[in-house]
Amino acid sequence: MAIAKNVAASKKTVLVTGAGGALAKRVIARLHGKYNVVAVDFRRKVETDAGIPSYKVEIEKRGFEDIFLNHKIDAVLHIGRIFAHEYSRDRRYNANVLGSKRLFELCKKYGVGQVIVHSTYFVYGASAYNPALLDEDHPLKASEVTMDLVDSVELESLANIYLWKHPELNITILRPCNVLGPGVRNSMSLLLSRPYTPVLMGFSPMMQFLHVDDMADAMVLAFEGNKPGIYNVAPDDYCPYQRAVEECGCRKLPILSIPPSLPRLVSGLLNWNAFFPPYLINYFKYPVVLDGSLFRETFGFKPRRNLNDIFTFYRKNKLISP
Amino acid sequence: MNAADVLGALKNFSAKEEILRRLVTPEIEAAVAKIPKPVGSFGFDAWGYNEDQFKVGLAGAKWLYDHYFKVQAFGLEHIPRNGRVLIVPNHSGQLPMDGVLIGVACATNPNGPRAARAMIERFFPTVPWLGNLLNAWGGVIGDPVNCVKMLETDEAIIVFPEGVRGSGKLYKDRYQLQRFGNGFMHLAINHKTPIVPCGVVGCEETMPAVFNIAPLAKVLGIPYAPIAPPLPLPARVVLNFGEPIRFKPVKTEEEVTAQVEAVKREIRRLIDKGLKERPSLY
Secondary structure: HHHHHHHHHOOEEEEEEEEOOOOHHHHHHHOOOEEEEEEEEEOOOOOOOOOOEEEEEEOOOOOOOHHHHOOOOOEEEEEEOOOOOOOHHHHHHHHHHHHHHHHHHHHHHOOOOOOEOOOOOOHHOOOOOOOEOOOOOOOOOOHHHHHHHHHHHHHHHHHHHHHHEEEEEEEEEEEEEEEEEEOOHHHHHHHHHHOEEEEOOOOOOOEEEHHHHHHHHHHHHHHHOOOOOOOOOOEEEEEEEEHHHHHHHOEEEEOOOOHHHHHHHHHHHHHOOOOHHHHHHHHHHHOOOOHHHHHHHHHHOOOOOOHHHHHHHHHHHHHHHO | OHHHHHHHHHHHHHHHHHHHHHHOHHHHHHHHHOOOOOOOOEEEOOOOEEHHHHHHHHHHHHHHHHOOOOOEEEEEEHHHOOOEEEEEEOOOOOOOOHHHHHHHHOOOOOOOOOOOOEEEEHHHHHOHHHHHHHHHHHOOOOOHHHHHHHHHOOOOEOOOOHHHHHHHHOOHHOOOOOOOOHHHHHHHOOOOOOOOEEEEOOHHHHHOOEOOOHHHHHHHHHOOOOOOOOOOOOOOEEEEEEEOOOOOOOOEEEEEHHHHHHOOOOHHHHHHHHHHHHOOOO
């Protein structure tokens, strides 16, 4: 008994936010056993395996600090994010930006040695002038395009401030491309799950896709490798959006792309906020192609699932439940 | 599967197959198969280049190359079979036909075909269909980041250092090299890339422009608005590729400019050679 306790004490304790999501669930499964995992979600108390304490708490609220008091947290994997289609813009800003700031402050206060921040490729912004294979030091232009992505960009700049101001936090920022797979509820996954999928006539930007299992592997690699910095996480394989739509077994719903305000109007009128929101229209028009070589080389990351594996899931799902 | 599905599948299938079967000859198929160009699992690269669409575009352009412009290409052996290279020609003829013809010459080079990437104007990606199509054929917007990334992956790139100064010049200024930007030389030096100079003769006569309506161009937001034939005339085109030149790193911009001048001199020589070789104007 005493030995078992000692073993548990010698293991690192990892706090995972957004524990109810498809990615966090997979990350927790990979960490469980090797580390003591603490699961946190603001939506609900997540069902977890025995030995994984689970909390329902909003990270911008006071109760969050108790977790740090009850557990000696060694590392935080900050995956929890309110997606753009969930709740209002203010609520999202409070949770994503102010909540993250609070998280960083608590990490500082309780001597957390490592923080992994799950960002998004949306921060680069989709523009006609984008070169392909964007490096991590490319300007983040998303907020120039739309107010709705401000929280993503601000979360990043916040993480960046803590990254250089508090090197002891060992912050690693991951910017993944489109993450897809079973259980994933982001807008691209919802979009490709639909039988009819909107496409902009005459525009089919290059995209990158990563299976959620590979992304979970990437997060664990980043955690165990502990090399602070900013990394794009993307495979070196590419597919245009409209081809991906076809491969996922969706039927195309062509939308007039000119004038540029028209698709935004259509999206707004039809309330496509969850999967084809007005402020993401540009991402279906212009490419945001990431150079993921820095992450691949630094952490020895190689995605195990190819594009066809990813698309097959969506295609098969449509055959099962039309 | 319902009737719409069947019809849809049939439509897609036949259209694609028909076009490919009629346009893409075994000769083109063989040339593209030999191109040392890595693509992803769906045949695309990061910039949207697509093998299948490249074949179709090449087939159309090859017809123009052989029968319309009756192109003669010399010095094709100077284009390296693989590895990074900058192909630097003079620019002329209002429409970038010279870029297309050099692209065909590279892709059908008997010494070793290459898919040469051309730098396109920044407004093309905003044009529906055309933007994606140009990308599929190998066009890439002229951004230094793109250039660097492509050189790092050992691509062949066509650069027109004169830019619109060259393509937009009037017929009276034909075969006079305009000011060269120094950007290509910096790229060549920093990324240890050989430069293959190229003299293009004939494109000046495809669209002889007598006057440029500058205010109209400004209103339309395009580089120039020439008074010229509405379509390229079938002028004979002669391409002369020179030997690859490797440049050593230098310190000052003045020295870079001197190296650019060396490239200009070589292009001028290749143009003069082409003017002598050309059997007739049309």
